Amino acid sequence: RLGALCFFRSSAVLDQSSSKMSKLQKIMTxxxxxxxxxxxxxxxxxxxxxxxxxxxxxxxxIGFDEYMNLVLDNAEELSMKKKTRRQLGRxxxxxxxxxxxxxADGSSH
Structure with missing residues (x-):
């Protein structure tokens, strides 16, 4: 159930013809x-x-752009070492x- 997202550059990983690339892009999220x-x-x-x-x-x-800059609402900073949460807001x-x-754990989605 880990809905994780890791980023990589598909163009750097795949050095194939454009037709094979377009087929792969159709099945990739x-x-x-x-x-x-x-x-x-x-x-x-x-x-x-x-x-x-x-x-x-x-x-x-609540917003993002092509550079994957994110606008987050109700943001919190979690310290894994101290086991603390700090409210950051937007x-x-x-x-x-x-x-x-x-x-996040406990999220309903």
Whole structure:
């Protein structure tokens, strides 16, 4: 049930003809589509941060762009070491800081 999202550059991984690439793209779920689904379902998302293994961010996506910059509402910073939560409110999280996104534990979606 782990609805996690890991990012990779498909163009760097796949060095094939464009017809094979288009067939693969039809069966793949594009990261942008999954982020849009999180937005539509109003899911509470947990985000793992790049080079910050001790910190995670949880919140509801209310906007995003092509760089995967996210606007999160009711955001919280989770310290995995201290087992604490800090209320952040509405934030902009730059896409370059995101390592993984998944539906947060206890989310109804």
């Amino acid at each position: 594009q990261p942008i589509n999954l982020i849009f689904r999180f937005l539509q379902n109003k899911s509470r998302i947990q985000i793992w941060l790049y080079e910050q293994a001790d910190l995670r961010i949880e919140g509801q996506i 934030i902009l999280l730059k896409g370059e800081n995101i390592t993984l996104m998944m539906v």
